[in-house]
Amino acid sequence: MPATLSVNLNAIAMLRNRRDLPWPSVTGIGQQALEAGAGGLTVHPRPDQRHIRFSDLKPIRNLIDDLFPHAEFNMEGYPNAEFLALVEETQPEQVTLVPDDPAQATSDHGWDFRAQHALLKEVVGRLAGQGFRVSLFADGVPDREALEMARETGAARIELYTGPYGGCYDTPERAEEIAAQLGETARLASELGLGINAGHDLTVDNLPRLVRHVPQLAEVSIGHGLTADALIYGMSETVRRFRRACGQTV
Template sequence: MNPLLTTGLDPHRGLTALSVNLNKVALLRNTRALGIPSVTRAATMALEAGAKGITVHPRPDERHIRAHDVHELAALMAQWPQAEFNIEGNPFHNLMDFVRAVRPHQCTFVPDATDQATSDHGWSFPHDAQRLAPLIAEARALGVRVSLFMDPLPDAMRAVSELGADRVELYTETYARAHGTSQQASVLARFTATAQAALREGLGLNAGHDLNRDNLTDFLRAVPGVQEVSIGHALIADALELGLAETVKDYLRCIHASAGSPR
């Protein structure tokens, strides 16, 4: 692992990092055999605009990110030592093959089925613990940080820590749906409590799913210690109107606003 990057066990420092998920760029490219838009070009533009990471979720059916994308992005990220490469996926499907081959900075274990349209729930404890344990240990032995995709369940954070994971990625769809409604405060409180429990257990914190320019700042103001947000669908949709570089900068402005710092 790059020594300049956090191991995920360090105290939270600085602003939340923005990791741009490029799945939807690959999805558009795959509709034609022309190689455009380029996934690596999109990654370069995002990094040049200030993103601190790139995320991909290569599914077994290669509906968007394909195997060659993972390898090409790994080569690209070697030129950006200040940024991180995060590969998401189900470790019982194809994720571990990529972890072993390219050794990204981080792998995010997601319990999705092969036919799911998108990730829609986190891991369950203690049900999933036994089968996850050896794969977490393997990834960490390879020098890869492990983050587990989790629902906002404060009581599960101790089990995650005991299993040896470095971080959790809080699955934020319920927050996104509640944002701007009478349920926002109560739903957000659950995420705040889960974050506090994770921090007490020494876990790092990521978050993602349906975060956007409207709800991101409120989330980061309320939830302590979020080290990274991974955003794809909304960010790429915004880029159709604003352009990719300006969209990344606008999401960074949302992050800075949550910390009360100008940009």
């Protein structure tokens, strides 16, 4: 079954935040994406609220509940007390835990499942116990022992960090090598019972290769490249293009 497309709204929110004005509308653009067939919406509310604001969360939750009940809301973040409180208040279908320092511009690595196992087991237990599907950001290195430790936290999925893959846009041979590594990591994780998501610097051009190497892919979360394309094609057509790149029939 083709991977679901979740549209990350952070870049839309960042553009809005350049002025003290309500446009572009985060929920309005999110509605366009869902009307075009996106399977869900993703946000990463950072402590400084430099893109998604905490006040955006309830309107996005209401948009999905009221108009798109089969879509999913995915919240990403570092599991500090503030983020966990936001999750429990907002009630997303999926929580993606990332090991970001709050000062980072964007996510740039996966969890060290050995060093941070105790933290993750505690947090995943708290979230999974409330019915949230939990996904853990993971480097695309085929390390079975690390993946076993990820599974032992109780997480349902990992999200493969595809930044290095996306960075090979001008070196196809290297992109093929990294895609193969991601595929092997996904194979090992799948054998251990973990579902597979992916995200970071994915584009219409590089998605098909990733899909070939990672047939287990359940979901891709895409923001930067999708938003950039939306400036050219519009959000609705861009979502359709990315859905086709995921292997969906549009």
